[in-house]
Amino acid sequence: VALLAAISNIQEKMVQQSEGKPGNPATSPDQIKKTETGTVIDYRQLSYIIDPAPVKDFLLPVCNARKDLNSSMADYLNYLAGIVPPGDLPKYKKILDTETYLAYGNGEVVKTTLMTGLHSLQLMKNGVLTAESSVLCGIAKHK
Numbered sequence: 001v002a003l004l005a006a007i008s009n010i011q012e013k014m015v016q017q018s019e020g021k022p023g024n025p026a027t028s029p030d031q032i033k034k035t036e037t038g039t040v041i042d043y044r045q046l047s048y049i050i051d052p053a054p055v056k057d058f059l060l061p062v063c064n065a066r067k068d069l070n071s072s073m074a075d076y077l078n079y080l081a082g083i084v085p086p087g088d089l090p091k092y093k094k095i096l097d098t099e100t101y102l103a104y105g106n107g108e109v110v111k112t113t114l115m116t117g118l119h120s121l122q123l124m125k126n127g128v129l130t131a132e133s134s135v136l137c138g139i140a141k142h143k
Contacts, residue, residue: 004125006072008039010065011121014054018114019047041118048114055117059102070098076128084135092134095127 012032013025020026031045043049058065077096081089094100101124104112 003072003076003128004038006069007121007125007128010058010069011041011118012039013065014058014114014117015041015046017054017057018051043115043118046114050113050115052111052113054114055104055112059112059117059120060104066098066102073098080131080135084138088138092131095131098124100124101127 015029015031016025016027019029019031031042033040033042057063060066061070073096077089077093080092080096084092101120102117
């Protein structure tokens, strides 16, 4: 749950940056809704879907948000290592690798749009949920 919240937090910050003014992100844009199941972004209401700045500022490997996300993902993998058989862990590593979803590199020229970055993060959330579901099914079979 903490990992999914971390991913949602980055998505929110990216939307806030794109919907605000330079140096002054929007604090609660209409495009972000909080629900019982988490954060929902109304993609149809985004004003600047082709803006590459949020990807450059939050998703490049040199960004603090990306470093924190990498750390959270590594912590989650370490958690899984304690509950799955050792031979099963490699099958989760690729689906839980941020590079699988965010292979943007360190270059200064980023042409990846806000929409693409947001969708990449959403795919990452789906990967986390898929891995978690698989782990839980495996645990249930062994009991």
